[in-house]
Amino acid sequence: MNKSFWIIISAFALVVVGVRLYVGHSTSEPAVTVVDVKVPELSQVAALGARDFEANCVSCHGENASGTENGPPLVHDIYRPGHHPDYAFRTAAKAGVRAHHWRFGNMPPQPEVTAEEINRIIVYVRELQKENGIL
Incomplete structure (x- = not known):
């Protein structure tokens, strides 16, 4: 098969995946998702992070990152390290992020x-x- 055939097939596959993701995310999640969060004994750095979270993030992401009507829970499988690595959190905080998982x-x-x-x-x-249990 020639190179242009594979380019066309690849482009088609990307369009199909993109449409599926768009349709799935635009209709499958409720407007408000709040989860129950078990809070562990925090490390010293995490305890400072909890203070920082409370000062900067809690109004949207809720107590212990459990979610609110203004923002999603971060203690959710969508935000597991394998799907949203640490750099994704850094980028979101510094540059903002386009809605893509929630409404x-x-x-x-x-x-x-x-x-x-x-x-x-x-x-x-x-x-x-x-x-x-989100690893």
Whole structure:
């Protein structure tokens, strides 16, 4: 088979996957998702991250990252490290993120949150996730 055939097949496959993802995400999730979160004994860094989270993230992502009517829970399988690595959290905080898993709308950039705070918040969220079986 020639190269152009494989390019066409690949492009078609990407379109099919994109349409499936778009349709699935636009209709499958409720507007509000709040989860029950078990809170572990936090490491020192995660405890600082909890404080940073409370100051910067709780109004949208809820107590212990459990979600609110304004934003999704971060203690959710969608945000597991294999699907949303740490750099995805850093990028979301610094640049914002287009809505793609939930119906909460776009997340605006959070320029007031420092890189150090973001790193501590990530440690906090990852410890919560681990305690709740999200690996």
